[in-house]
Amino acid sequence: MATEQRPFHLVVFGASGFTGQFVAEEVAREQVDPERSSRLPWAVAGRSREKLQRVLERAALKLGRPTLPSEVGIIICDITNPASLDEMAKQATVVLNCVGPYRFYGEPVVKACIENGTSCIDISGEPQFLELMYWKYHEKAAEKGVYIIGSSGFDSIPADMGVLYTRSKMNGTLTAVESFLTVHSGPEGLCIHDGTWKSAIYGFGDQCNLKKLRSGSRLKPIPIVGPKLKRRWQVSYCRELSGYAIPFLGADVSVVKRTQRYLHENLEDSPVQYAAYVTVGGITSVIKLMFAGLFFLFFVRFGIGRQLLIRFPWLFSFGYFSKQGPTQKQIDASSFTMTFFGQGYSQGLATDKNKPNIRICTQVKGPEAGYVATPIAMVQAALTLLNDASDLPKAGGVFTPGAAFSRTKLIDRLNHRGIEFSVISSSEV
Numbered sequence: 001m002a003t004e005q006r007p008f009h010l011v012v013f014g015a016s017g018f019t020g021q022f023v024a025e026e027v028a029r030e031q032v033d034p035e036r037s038s039r040l041p042w043a044v045a046g047r048s049r050e051k052l053q054r055v056l057e058r059a060a061l062k063l064g065r066p067t068l069p070s071e072v073g074i075i076i077c078d079i080t081n082p083a084s085l086d087e088m089a090k091q092a093t094v095v096l097n098c099v100g101p102y103r104f105y106g107e108p109v110v111k112a113c114i115e116n117g118t119s120c121i122d123i124s125g126e127p128q129f130l131e132l133m134y135w136k137y138h139e140k141a142a143e144k145g146v147y148i149i150g151s152s153g154f155d156s157i158p159a160d161m162g163v164l165y166t167r168s169k170m171n172g173t174l175t176a177v178e179s180f181l182t183v184h185s186g187p188e189g190l191c192i193h194d195g196t197w198k199s200a201i202y203g204f205g206d207q208c209n210l211k212k213l214r215s216g217s218r219l220k221p222i223p224i225v226g227p228k229l230k231r232r233w234q235v236s237y238c239r240e241l242s243g244y245a246i247p248f249l250g251a252d253v254s255v256v257k258r259t260q261r262y263l264h265e266n267l268e269d270s271p272v273q274y275a276a277y278v279t280v281g282g283i284t285s286v287i288k289l290m291f292a293g294l295f296f297l298f299f300v301r302f303g304i305g306r307q308l309l310i311r312f313p314w315l316f317s318f319g320y321f322s323k324q325g326p327t328q329k330q331i332d333a334s335s336f337t338m339t340f341f342g343q344g345y346s347q348g349l350a351t352d353k354n355k356p357n358i359r360i361c362t363q364v365k366g367p368e369a370g371y372v373a374t375p376i377a378m379v380q381a382a383l384t385l386l387n388d389a390s391d392l393p394k395a396g397g398v399f400t401p402g403a404a405f406s407r408t409k410l411i412d413r414l415n416h417r418g419i420e421f422s423v424i425s426s427s428e429v
Contacts, residue, residue, distance in 0.1 A: 006090075006118075008041050008043045008073055008091050009040055009093045010027055010040065010042040010096060010379075010382055011042065011043045011045050011073075011075060011088060011091065011094075011095050011096065012024045012043070012044050012045065012098060013046065013088065013095055013109065014045075014097065014099035015046055015055050015098065016048060016052050017099065017195070018193045018195060018325050018371075019153075019193070019370070019371060020044075020098035021055045021059075022371045023096055023378055024044055024056070025059045025062065025063070026379045027042050027379055028065065028072070029063065030379055042072060042073070043072060043092070044073070045077050045088050046076070048076075049076055053069060053074065056068055056069040056074075075087070079099060079109070082111075085108055085109060085111075085112035086112050086115065086116055088112070089118040090116050090118070092118050093118065093119065094118070094119045094385055095113055095119070096121050096122075096378055096382055097121065097122040098123065100123075100126075101195070101199040101202055102122060102126050102129040103199075103203070104202075106122060106124060106129050107129075107136075109122075110137055110148055113148065114141050114146055115144075117145070118146060119147040120146070120149070122151070123151070123153030123155065124150050125153075125155030126202075128203060128206065128210040130150040130251065130255070130258075131213055131217075131254065131258070133150065134258070134398040135217065138397045138398040141396045141398055145395065145396040146396045147385055147397070147399060148397070148399070149385070149398075149399050149400070150255075151401060152378050152401050153373075153378050154369040154373050154374045154377065155255075157381065157414070157419075158338050158364040158373070158377075159179055159276060160255050160259050160400060161405065161410065161411055161421070162179065162338055162364045162421065163177050163179075163256055163260075163402070164259075164402050164411075166362045169362060170360050171346065171347065171358070172347050172358050173344045173347075173351060175226035175227075175270070175273065175351065176226060176229040176272065176274070176344070176356075177273070177274050177275075177341065177343075178229070178276075179252070179274070179277065179340045179341075180238055180279050181276070181278040181336060182336065182337045182338075183334065183335075183336050184334060184336065185330070185334050186329070186333020186334065187333070188330050188333065189330065190330065190334060191326040192322075192326065192370055193321070193324075193325035193326070193371075194313040194323050196321065196370065197309075197310075197313045197321040198310055200249075201300055201309050204296070204300045205300050205306050219261070223264070223271060226343075226356055231247075232275070232277065234246060238277070238279065240339075240341065241279055244281065244282070244283065244286050245277040246277065246278060246280055246286075246289065247278075248276035252274075255400050256272075256274045256400075258400045262399070262403040263403065263406060267406075288318060292316070292320075296309065296316065325371075330368075331368045331371055331372060335365070335367055335368060336365070336369045337363060337364075337365045339361065339362075339424070340361065340363070342361070343359055343360075346358055357428055358428050359425075359427050360426040361423070361424040362422065363420075364420070365420045366418060366420065367419075376414070376418065381401060381410065384408045384409065384410045384413060385404075388405075388410075391408040391409075
């Protein structure tokens, strides 16, 4: 990817936001990686010079690099000022967009990047935004030769790349995968910043428009190879993990399905069916989450209900979300494991006349999901764009992580940074 004409290889837009500050820290770490063979000029961007300066000063203190603030560019721009977004995009090879909810603030950044020949990565977990950007801008991005890649944080790189990893490790044809996310916490428990909570509220409150978008696209169904993957009950017991699980309501299923469609239609890969779940422990946790879910689904249907959910996140989420976000102790003590159970067919065995005869179990493990793993995934995705250009789709466009990075070294980069992909077991039945 051509970088010589632009002063900055990477620009972190929204670096003074809650997640953006962690992304800026991660870029700063990458900048001084002893294995780095070339310079990594970068900048932070946002509305307030003072806030951006404070982010760099905190990162300098945390990383023991007192000269960091003088080494990083600062770009002043505002989501409501298109000319300022153009100026930011003109200075960057890749923009890392951390400003959400993306349904409100994402499109102007995508538009500015495409018009100015700049690639863009975001960490949106909002299917409606992600799918709408594809329909509106894929052809324009392809014409410009730029890459717009959504959901490049915890939503949905572990799931999307995890399915591709599982397929690559099966000695045959993978036909179906179930993933189970387990989040581990320390003695002080879990907490998520309310920015994620707001995105979920607006997304569930606008489900009808997502359905309209999908029905209007008139896409042909993806072929089902092997037996159809049965969906589990709303609460099911996972024998392999010895715990209860509920459907994972994030963007993973939407993103993985889009990746599988792209790989099937463009590379003639055999498509993989996918379902995502999150483990919730014992029956007490199940009851607590059922009550929280019922509250949420009731209130999110009404305007005044959504206002209450947004105003009192800690109350309505039973303490899982707050306006302050997690403490550093909570972040340090948290981690995640995503376990994939796949089935398929050995080489040469007909998929239309036989039952699946291969089982495989893989895992993706990593540090705290929202503010450690997400910045790692986002930054490594950006570096893959910069460094693995020959392995990307030949034309630009709007892509999922799996569609963009299926032939790159992204998984190797993530392994090196502490998001680890591994095979647990593989057997022929």
